[in-house]
Structures are given as structure tokens and as C-alpha cells.
Amino acid sequence: METIRLNNMQFHSHIGVLPEERVVGQDIQIDVEMKTNFKQLVTSDDVKDTLNYGLVFDEVAEVVANSRDELIETLGAKIIATIKRHHGEQLDRLIVRIRKLGLPIDGILANVEIELEG
Template identity: 30%
Template sequence: MSKIYLEDVKIYAYHGVLPEENSIGTYYILNAELHTDLWKAAESDDLNDTISYADINDILHQEMKIKSKLLEHVAGRIISKIHERFPQIDYIKLTITKTAPPMQGEMKGASIELEKGFKPEL
């Protein structure tokens, strides 16, 4: 099993149910875990034999630009886009943390996590 991680990707975006969340915005922290076979790249040292984490990062940034009420919706879109672009990925886990949720009390953030496995094509 081989894995690619993007850790603590910080993106400013405008998601939420409340109108002020869509106009003021806040920082979000994204963590992605991708399972795929990396052994060909380990042998070849060729970017074409792996998944570019720069491309994954671009997908995260592009999808975070699209306003949504629910982080679950954003995460679902990101997972779908990643798998559409890289069908060789077997499993994706994505965590999105809203760093300043509009709730009482002091907290580091509020997070959702979605994970999805993909069956290999036969």
C-alpha cells in the first residue's frame, strides 16, 4: 500500500449557512490522504508514473473557491474531482476544518471528514 498526503493546506474561503460566512469568509485547513500504487514511480523517478501532489493541491484550491453551505458538499466535490482526474486512486480521505466557526466558546475549529474507497475497474 502506498499513500500520498497533503497536510494542513490552508485556504481562505467562503462557506457556511449564515450569510456573514459567505461574505466575510475564514481560513480552512485541509488534509488529504490518497491510496495508490507508487512503486512504478519509486523505480522510474518519473513524474508521469505517479500522482502530482501539485495537481491535487490545485484541485483543493479550485473547489474551495466554489461557495457552499456545507463542508460535506465541498469535500464530496473535491473527492469526486480528484478521482475523476486520477482514477488509479483506490481510496481518498479528506478532512476540512473551519478555523473560526461562528459558535460560542473558543475552539481550534470544527471539522468534517469524508472517506471513500474505489473498486478497481475490471
């Protein structure tokens, strides 16, 4: 089994429960972990024989850009659905982690993170 990870993809989003989160927006980080069985990886050097992570990045970026959800859990579910729609036949396991940075919480907190598996 091969693992491909896209780590700390950074986006500015307009998701959140509070009005200021939806208007001003905030920075988020997203990790995508994809496990797949690629027998060709040891014999081929062609991108068509693997899961093209450049396409996955573009798909995640598009979902974030179009999202106005309140919950990062909903955003995560949309990201999973999009990746599975385009690459599902190549995936054995898919994990998405989303971190909200700079939270409007009165206290010291680096971020909040959710993890979804699909």
C-alpha cells in the same frame, strides 16, 4: 500500497450557513490522503509514474475558490469527485478532511473537522 498526503492546505473560503460566513469568509484547512499502488516508484524517478500531488493541490484550490456551499460536507464531496475524476484510476482509497477555523460559535473551540472517504 503507497500513501500520499497533502496536509494542512490553507484557503480562504466563503462557505457557511451564516450570512457573515458567506460574505466575510473564513479560513479553512484541508487534508487529502491518497492510497495507491505504484509499482514504478521503486524503479522510476519520473513524476508521470506517480500521482502528481501538485496537480491535486491545484484542483482542490479551484474547487474551494468556486464553492459557495453552505456545508463543508458538500465541499468535501466536490473535492472527492474532482480528484477521482482526474486521478481515479490511480487511487485505491481517498480521504478528505476539512477544518473550519475561527468559527462563529460562542465558546472556546479550535476548529471543527469533517472527514469523508471516497
